[in-house]
Amino acid sequence: MRRWNGWGDDGIDVALGVEAQDFLAERLGPGTAPQDASFDAACAALAPGRLPPHPLVDASAQTRLRHALGQSLPDWLRLRHGRVHAAPDGVGYPECSEQVRSLLAFAAVNGADVIPYGGGTSVAGHLGVMDAARPVLSIDMSRMRAMVSLDREAQLATFCAGVAGPDLEAQLRAHGYTLGHFPQSFEYSTLGGWVVTRSSGQQSLRYGRIEQLFAGGRVETPAGTLDIPTFPASSAGVDLREMVLGSEGRLGIVTHATVRISRLPQHESFHAVFFPDWERALNAVRELAQARLPLSMLRLSNAVETTTMLTLAGHAKLVRLLEGWLRLRGCGEGKCMLMIGVSGDRAQALPALHAALGLARRHRGVHVGRGLGERWRRNRFRNVYLRNAAWAHGYAIDTVETAVDWPRVTQAMEGIERAAANALHASGERVHAYTHLSHIYPQGASVYSTFVFRLSGDFEADMLRWRRLKDRVSEAIVAAGGTISHQHGVGVDHAPWLELEKGELGMKAMAALFRQFDPDGRMNPGKLLAP
Amino acid sequence: MRRWNGWGDDGIDVALGVEAQDFLAERLGPGTAPQDASFDAACAALAPGRLPPHPLVDASAQTRLRHALGQSLPDWLRLRHGRVHAAPDGVGYPECSEQVRSLLAFAAVNGADVIPYGGGTSVAGHLGVMDAARPVLSIDMSRMRAMVSLDREAQLATFCAGVAGPDLEAQLRAHGYTLGHFPQSFEYSTLGGWVVTRSSGQQSLRYGRIEQLFAGGRVETPAGTLDIPTFPASSAGVDLREMVLGSEGRLGIVTHATVRISRLPQHESFHAVFFPDWERALNAVRELAQARLPLSMLRLSNAVETTTMLTLAGHAKLVRLLEGWLRLRGCGEGKCMLMIGVSGDRAQALPALHAALGLARRHRGVHVGRGLGERWRRNRFRNVYLRNAAWAHGYAIDTVETAVDWPRVTQAMEGIERAAANALHASGERVHAYTHLSHIYPQGASVYSTFVFRLSGDFEADMLRWRRLKDRVSEAIVAAGGTISHQHGVGVDHAPWLELEKGELGMKAMAALFRQFDPDGRMNPGKLLAP
Missing domain, CATH: 3.30.70.3450 (Alpha-Beta Plaits)
Incomplete structure (x- = not known):
């Protein structure tokens, strides 16, 4: 079963060997295993749901808790310490576009905000409840996972957008095809999630980022249905796909996506x-x-x-x-x-x-x-399980990533690592930081840094450690001329730095675009654009 | 010197050989050379300009006439017959972003619409005056053509966006680089024009469309300056470049563009x-x-x-x-x-x-x-001069283009050619139609059809022939599931068919986006989105 307060399936454990423990202890000092809150206690701490019953909505505390947060470090801290300050009031499970529309209407009638939920793998805070004063409906897309059509001639496949990576690849493989999109979250993240966060897979050098793979589809928005037809290319005005890519749930829910597929490699x-x-x-x-x-x-x-x-x-x-x-x-x-x-x-x-x-x-x-x-x-896809093992030994692992043009790649890497190394001096803690370039382009590269530091075991203290670290490395990214995210999206965690690259006009343009599709501002409010 | 009422330089003539004349006469009947209006007569017919003087603005009738229209067939008919119903009231020639801003302010103060002018090569009606009741300022970008910077390491070059194809390539070639963007209009069309019409070059299979080449830049809009930084890739929200690509002058004027360049091929x-x-x-x-x-x-x-x-x-x-x-x-x-x-x-x-x-x-x-x-x-780049030669023999040459997924390529081609062949039956005229696939993608192809038909020599009659032909072939494009343009843009001529692919919601989203940058609606009004 899926872990409620950590990464992945609870049947899978990737151990931290003795050498690795020694390696971390030598660099950071010995870790102390923190005490986790129990699932039952965290459920019991939730305020009761405020939405009326709906046949597609599960309002049990268990389900609400499992949809309350994602996989960012502050999300983990909240879950591990049983400090989930707010959860959705109910979780809808649509099986088709019509049911998505019906759930959007249900939210509107009840004055509820809507948080679209794909695989729950966000590491940027896309899933949390921002305004606990209003009821919140989470819409979980996991029942929409079928391949709807396969066009071998055009190498296009249309899927319901809640399909997760392995399921999508299995359905294509049966016909001799692959999408070739393998982000590290592949095992759980979904096609719709990839689209709205502008995801990039490990083999994007051949297959392209999701921007190149997403050929069209359907988006259900509060203002109506947006159907985007597929063309090999077009010069007919602004590309509607590009309004959806990176929209992070702010304009609606992608229910179907047509993707460009390739024959399985020889x-x-x-x-x-x-x-x-x-x-x-x-x-x-x-x-x-x-x-x-x-x-x-x-x-x-x-x-x-x-x-x-x-x-x-x-x-x-x-x-x-x-x-x-x-x-x-x-x-x-x-x-x-x-x-x-x-x-x-x-x-x-x-x-x-x-x-x-x-x-x-x-x-x-x-x-x-x-x-x-x-x-x-x-x-x-197993290395990410090390986060669980490290935590059990008292160490937090977090990552940030950016992309910069070649002349600034080394500067960005060094700036980020230096910022991280010094971030916790005030609390007398060290940070072990290391980096890889995960995606290489003719123009530059993505810079992906990992940080390991000790957990104090105290919720507030560890939130503060994360906040300091996040602020310092984000400042370093901006100082090096990097984008605030190359592949994880903005969510809440990166939102404070977004205006530095988009400018005031760019921010207003995004807001105007979302308002057009979501006049009441109920779609994933507070994410991407700060309120 | 540039022809005022035809294609290209008036020192270049590409003759229509005797065999070619026989070929057309056999298929369409003999052509009759039409009588062209003189440049002086067309100038004299213009109403006086209504803008006050400005040091950057040329309000002579000659300059205004030369900026009144583009290269579409209806544009040609108006020019050849001296039926230019309206011209800009003045033409501004900025040399830098500041002067573009000053010209935008000048337009605002005088309640004038603004029509950005690149190379004047539009074949979709991007340049004509739509509302003769308001004064119109054309902004000609031809003095902004310098390469501002060259980054060999990131293979990026920044140009002032008024640079035309040959000038841009010459500046890059001096350093061993190429952009590799070669639309048929290459000799005159400009970098800024390519960006805002989502242009595609003949060698896009290697170099990519302008969407892939445009890495960032500066846009001067009525609401302020939009600076788009360069990143190799980003997942930070909606891509601002994609708001500019295909905007056809509706949100502002691209003054600088940074493009992804390649080493000159061995x-x-x-x-x-x-x-x-x-x-x-x-x-x-x-x-x-x-x-x-x-x-x-x-x-x-x-x-x-x-x-x-x-x-x-x-x-x-x-x-x-x-x-x-x-x-x-x-x-x-x-x-x-x-x-x-x-x-x-x-x-x-x-x-x-x-x-x-x-x-x-x-x-x-x-x-x-x-x-x-x-x-x-x-x-x-010389074949296009055949338009001049054919005209002189009494034949019009027009083109349309679309892109469709593979299963519909032949259907689109046959539908377009059939529609063209039958379009002028009512006037007893034949149309010689032929097609190539100009750009090939794994998903499908662009379908580019050329039509040759006889000119009657009468302005209204020939406009009607064009209108009938355009309507029938555009309907055929839509019926085959094609986009209304793969590489020429929308302008006025394709605007009636745009909503069929964008949908009502998509159209409103584009309008909302443009309104954000251009609240008074003075930027190229009536183009792309019908008023």
Whole structure:
């Protein structure tokens, strides 16, 4: 069953090995396992729901609690400490567009706000109740998961938008196709959620971001139904898809999405290449991106992340062997690991891989074969379970991400890590920060930093630690000219920094757009645009 | 000097050969050269300008006439007959953003509408005065053409947005770069114009449409300045670039645009391949697109266009030799010509070309080498001059274009050609219609049809012919599920069909967006959204 106060399925545990525990203790001090509130106690603490009964709405405390928050660190703190200040008053489970409309009408009649709920995986605060004075209806899209149509000729598939990653891929795979959209939240996040948060998958280098994959669909809004037809391209005015992409539930609920699919790749493999230092590695990935080789992934870890990952993965003996071998080839202390993915027809993929490895070699990159790559592939959606294990040992793991043009990539990375490292000095705590470039473009890269720090076990103190850290690293992102989010969206957590990149006019334009579809302002209020 | 009532430079004439004249006479009847109004007479017919003097504004009749209209067929008819019902009251020539702001303020103070003017190449009616009751200021961006910055590391270049194609490419070429955006209007159309009409170049298969190339910039709007920063990608809410792309002057004037550039290709070549029939050719291009080979162009002419092009190109003897040779290889009457372009590093381009020719061969495609391809490249921006020559012989040439998903491509093409062929029955006239797929996507293709018909020489009668033709082919586009424009934009001519694809809600959303930037509704009123 899905964990109510942590990541993923409660049948899956990814342990933090002894070496990893030592590694963290050495850097941060020993952790103390915090005491979690029980599910029953958290349910009992909820105020009673205020919505009248509706045949599609579940108003039980259990269901309301499970829809109260997402996966951001402040969300976790609230759940772990049983401090859920407000939950939706009921959760609707529509099975079709008509039922979505009926639920929107039910909300309107009852003066309720609406929070669309996909996979509940937001790490930016998209799901919390903002204004407890008004009743809130959560609309859970999980029953809308069917593939509605498949057009092999146009390589288009239409899904009900509540479909989660594995279900979507399984339905396509049965016909020999893939969408190729693999965010780390893949196991739970949904097609509709990907669209409204402008999600990006690990293999976007080949398949594109969700912006490129979303070809059209249906959105139910308080002002009516918006149907967006599919065209290969169009110059007919403003693109309606782009009003929905990134709208974060503010204008309505995506009920159907047509996506651009690809044939399953003949070949897919992942390859680890180590570089002696950051500068060489960075030059190599920039050249790889600008050479426009048909690769499917480029993911570059900095030196600290490389060491951290190798340590956290366990297998100390194997890692020591690998490190010895690498040292002989010039990759010692500051070595950085690049993961290269190729997917597609053999005739294209293998020459591209060959060219990429050749280019890497010219920057003194050392290819260590497919073993590490295969391990990365197997664990690509399991690493996130380490958050649970670390928490149990008294450590919080949080991440931020941005994207910047190439001249500012290193500056952004260093600025973010420095800000994080110093953020908790006041409370005498250290922060272990490390970074990878998760998505590589000819123009620049996304910069994805992870922070580990100790939990005090006190709710207010730990919220304050998170707040300080979040503020400092967000300031560093802005200072480096980065966007406040490359792939997680804005939600509540990033909203204070949004105007710095959109400008006053841009913010007003977004607000005007949402108002048109949602004149009463009941759709996910307070998210994306501060109230 | 630029022709005031036709295409291009008046020093360039592309003749209509005797064979071509016979070809048209046989299909449409003999043409009669119409009598054009003189420039002086057309100037003299303009009502006096109503704006007070301004140091940046030229209010001479000559300049006002030259900014009154674009290159659509109704625009031509008005110019050729000296029936310019209204012209801007003055033309401002800003040299920087500040001067654009000052001109917008000047317009506001004088209650004037504003029509932004780029290269004047619109074929959809973006430039005409809609409401002659209010004064109108045209803002000509031609003095804003400098490259402001070049970032080699991020492969970004910032230009003043009035820069025209050749000037932009020359400034980049000096540094070893190209934008790679080559619409047929390339010689005159401007960067800003490309952005606001969502333009697509002939080699978009490699370089992308302007949507992919436009990374950020500055827009001066009545409500203030909108600065859009550059990021490689972002999930921070609605993408502001997408509010500007396709806005057709309705929210402001793009003064600066930062674009994603590429290194000049090591290798570039174009290759003609003939197929025995449409069906085989269509299957081949669909497979080529879906194989995602790194080609730069796929451009497929149907049988009538293939014959028409070979005839209009002259060189009858060579063509007969070629046709004989092709017939021996199975390409007779219904043969269709595909032009394949490759651009890039040799190591990528040549294998891609090889793979493409192999795939074509499996569909019985016959490669005739680079001669025809080279000829196509040389004439890529000259064919449009045939409009002038045909007019002089009494024939009008007009085009429409759309894009549809693969299952509807042939239906769209046949529907458009059938509608055109029958459109002028009432006046006893025939229409010679032919089509190519100008842009190929995994999802579908653009369908670009050309019509040739006789001019009566009477203004009202010829306007009526155009109106009938335009209405019938636009209905056929809509009936086939196509967008009303793939690359020309909406303007006035396509506005009546826009709501059929955007829906009432979509139309209102666009209007709300524009109103936010232009509360008084003075920016290019009546274009894109009907008043």
